[in-house]
Amino acid sequence: MNVFVRVVEAGSLSAAARAIPMSLTSVSRHLSALERQFGMQLLRRTTRAIALTDEGRLFFERAKAILADVDEVGALLSASRSEPTGRLRIAAPTLLGGTVIAPLLPRFLATYAEMSIELLLIDRTVNLVEEDIQLAIRVGRLPDSTLIARKIGDVRMIVCAAPAYLERHGQPLVPDALRDHDCLVFSDRPGSVDWRFKSAGTRHSVRVKGRLWANALDVLVGAAIDGAGIVRAPSWQVADDIERGRLRRILQEYEPTPAPVHALFERTRRTSPSVRAFLDYLLESMRAAPLAGTAGATSAAIPQSDSYKG
CATH class of the missing domain: 3.40.190.290 (D-Maltodextrin-Binding Protein; domain 2)
Structure with a gap:
């Protein structure tokens, strides 16, 4: 399943083989075994490209969710570690991410030597599950969803x-x-x-x-x-x-009413050591330099507990 997802994300069998790493022959055998198990073609393969079948597209979406759950189990089992580890993929609006979030990252990485961060500056609503994003920063009112929302401040x-x-x-x-x-x-x-x-x-x-x-x-x-x-x-x-x-x-x-700024994550990520560590660090940093804080401005209190939407 992991090989299949890596192939789709990489765009070719050879690119996935280099990234895993694994021999090209082994990658091809894994895919063939997966298709035999389900009795259907999941990928159309040519010498230059791959394409998902309708069944393959459905399997890809569910496989990513299943693999994320497996990763979460691993995080739960290692929650007692003193140091969070692994990669944290964060999405944020371009302006806020570049001006506020990015400057906070060097000190965080210096504190947690076993962690790495991938910051995506994207001015659209991201799908955390499909795009493999552990934490998203959003400005404004939130639609109802199954995500957990943690308010980190306000912006005027x-x-x-x-x-x-x-x-x-x-x-x-x-x-x-x-x-x-x-x-x-x-x-x-x-x-x-x-x-x-x-x-x-x-x-x-x-x-x-x-x-x-x-x-x-x-x-x-x-x-x-x-x-x-x-x-x-x-x-x-x-x-x-x-x-x-x-x-x-x-x-x-x-001035119009300040817009709230939230950090969003999946309910299954709630106990992830890496997500928790970054959230705590983010909240601490926002208290020291609140988003709404400018000469004469007041900043809304930042809550200490998770809030839910939906």
């Missing part, structure tokens, strides 16, 4: 600008005043966008325009620091710049 969308820009152009006191300012727009293409705000319990949006658009927030934040205009960015992106006085937070009383 903050409007800010360089003191020099505000001195030249004046500070907008209400969201509608943004229409008269150069706004630095996070977008894949030029044009007007809506920035959302909240006041007295009522949500409203303002259509802003500007002369600089970019699909990378670090570019826009850098331009704001240089006085090019007003930027709207997640709190983790601008917290240090606000604290150091390079940016000034504005329209604070109109």
Whole structure:
């Protein structure tokens, strides 16, 4: 079963043989034995490529889940070890993962010498079982699911600008005043966008325009620091710049409700030493530098126990 999964993931028998490692002949014998056992073809094999049959696709999905359960049993049996071991595959949104999660990894790896981490920066919802991901970081409200959700903090969308820009152009006191300012727009293409705000319990949006658009927030934040205009960015992106006085937070009383940030994992991973070790480390790090923490911001308390969705 493991050989079959490795072949599908590697894309060829020879690549799987090198990765396992195992001779190409042995890999082929394992696959043939598996197909004889079930009395059906699971893979269509040519000299250059492989393709799953309909039965093979079904078997592949279930085989990955079964192998994950076997790994979990191994983790349970070794839970008494003082040091977590093995690979931890983590998925996170690109901006949050690169700015917040990635800088935490060197110290974690230095603490747990027997662990390795694979960080995937992906701006889509991942399937933990099918994509072999042990831990996923997600921002925003969660749909009902069978996953365990552990809240690690909140994130605010903050409007800010360089003191020099505000001195030249004046500070907008209400969201509608943004229409008269150069706004630095996070977008894949030029044009007007809506920035959302909240006041007295009522949500409203303002259509802003500007002369600089970019699909990378670090570019826009850098331009704001240089006085090019007003930027709207997640709190983790601008917290240090606000604290150091390079940016000034504005329209604070109109900020929308912070979005929660959760770490998600399968119920079967709950007792995994590696998942538990990283979660504890992540929570400790977030308490020291909360996601919502910027000048004048308050951070929601981080719970000590698991919460459930679904």
